Amino acid sequence: GAGVSQTPSNKVTEKGKYVELRCDPISGHTALYWYRQSLGQGPEFLIYFQGTGAADDSGLPNDRFFAVRPEGSVSTLKIQRTERGDSAVYLCASSLRSGTGGGSSYGYTFGSGTRLTVV
Amino acid sequence: QQQVKQSPQSLIVQKGGISIINCAYENTAFDYFPWYQQFPGKGPALLIAIRPDVSEKKEGRFTISFNKSAKQFSLHIMDSQPGDSATYFCAARGFGTSGSRLTFGEGTQLTVNP
Numbered sequence: 001g002a003g004v005s006q007t008p009s010n011k012v013t014e015k016g017k018y019v020e021l022r023c024d025p026i027s028g029h030t031a032l033y034w035y036r037q038s039l040g041q042g043p044e045f046l047i048y049f050q051g052t053g054a055a056d057d058s059g060l061p062n063d064r065f066f067a068v069r070p071e072g073s074v075s076t077l078k079i080q081r082t083e084r085g086d087s088a089v090y091l092c093a094s095s096l097r098s099g100t101g102g103g104s105s106y107g108y109t110f111g112s113g114t115r116l117t118v119v
Numbered sequence: 120q121q122q123v124k125q126s127p128q129s130l131i132v133q134k135g136g137i138s139i140i141n142c143a144y145e146n147t148a149f150d151y152f153p154w155y156q157q158f159p160g161k162g163p164a165l166l167i168a169i170r171p172d173v174s175e176k177k178e179g180r181f182t183i184s185f186n187k188s189a190k191q192f193s194l195h196i197m198d199s200q201p202g203d204s205a206t207y208f209c210a211a212r213g214f215g216t217s218g219s220r221l222t223f224g225e226g227t228q229l230t231v232n233p
Contacts, residue, residue, distance in 0.1 A: 004162070031219065042125075042208045042223030043163065056220060091162050095219060107153070108219070110162030 002026075004111035006092050012117045013082055021077040021114045025094030032075050033108065034067055035091040043091055049075060082118045089113040122146075123211050125224030132231050138196040140227045142209035145190065149211035153221070154183065154194050157206045166207075167194070199231045 005024040013019050025032050031050055035043035045059040049069045057067070064082075069075040079086055093108040125142045132138045142152075151170060155163035169176045169183045169192065176183045182195040196203055206228050210221040 033220070040226070042210075042226050043221075045220050045222070048220055093162070107165050107168070108221070110155075110164065112160065112162050 004092055004094055004109050006090075006111035006114050008114060009112065010115045010117075012119060015082060015084060015118055017082050019079050019082055019116065021079075021090050021116070023075045023077070023092030023094075023111060025073065025075070025092070026109055027073075029094035029096050029109075030072070031095045031097060032069060033093045033095075034075070034077050035093065035110075037089045037091055037113070039088075046077070046090075079116075082116075084118045087116055087118045089115050123209060123222050123224045125209050125227060127227060128225065129228045130230070132199045132229065134199065134201060134231055134233050136199050136231075138199045138203070138229055138231070139193060140207055140209070140229070141191065141193045142224050143189075143191045144211050146211070146213060147190070148213055149222075151212040151219075152183070152185065152192050153210050153212075154181075155208045155210060155223075157208065157226075163208055196229075199229075201231045201233050204229055204231050 007022045033048050034046040036046055037043045047054055047060055047067050048056040052069055052072045064080045067077045091110050091113045093110045095108050123142055123144045153168035154166045156166045157163040167178050167181045167183055169185050171187050174185050180197045185192045206226045208226050209224040212219055212221055
């Protein structure tokens with residue numbers, strides 16, 4: 001597709017339930033990122049994939065959070081035993097490449113996010 | 120410390136005026152400083168970015184000024200328009216294994232009155 005697609009756009013779940021959030025990056029983008037944005041805050045890094053592997057998962061808040069990207073394209077963020085504090089917008093972004101370059105191929109394209117509400 | 124501080128939290132400007140948003144960082148290993156614009160219900164969109172070896176970058180009505188010694192950078196929006204009303208985030212990218220991992224500021228909600 002032309003942009004980064006995230007589904008669902010909204011998800012309401014009960015405390016303690018399991019949820020999966022999906023991200024379809026721009027075709028050909030090798031780098032994929034998950035961020036979490038709480039109300040009135042800037043996005044916070046969760047995890048970064050280069051291809052199929054998680055190159056950096058240091059932003060995941062605890063072991064209830066897990067993400068996969070089995071074929072190097074679509075990624076799924078999985079949250080177990082959801083808590084009310086997990087409520088936020090979960091943003092996915094992709095870029096053609098990652099690293100220390102400053103050209104346009106290193107720039108992120110964000111999806112519109114999944115708004116997760118845990119009640 | 121991986122932190123970027125942004126101010127003001129909110130800003131109201133008249134149409135045609137100049138909007139100025141400031142950011143400060145602590146980590147000297149940051150190597151790339153983008154600004155993002157976010158409309159309600161949408162993800163952040165890249166507006167303009169600068170590398171630390173450049174003191175100013177201009178693209179249309181948007182200018183980044185960068186002061187490496189002070190570890191500060193700012194976004195100037197000239198001739199502000201009501202359509203510029205959005206939340207703006209500064210960000211900084213660090214080195215290391217995190218690829219292009221970004222650290223974002225807290226955001227500035229800009230309102231441009233007609």
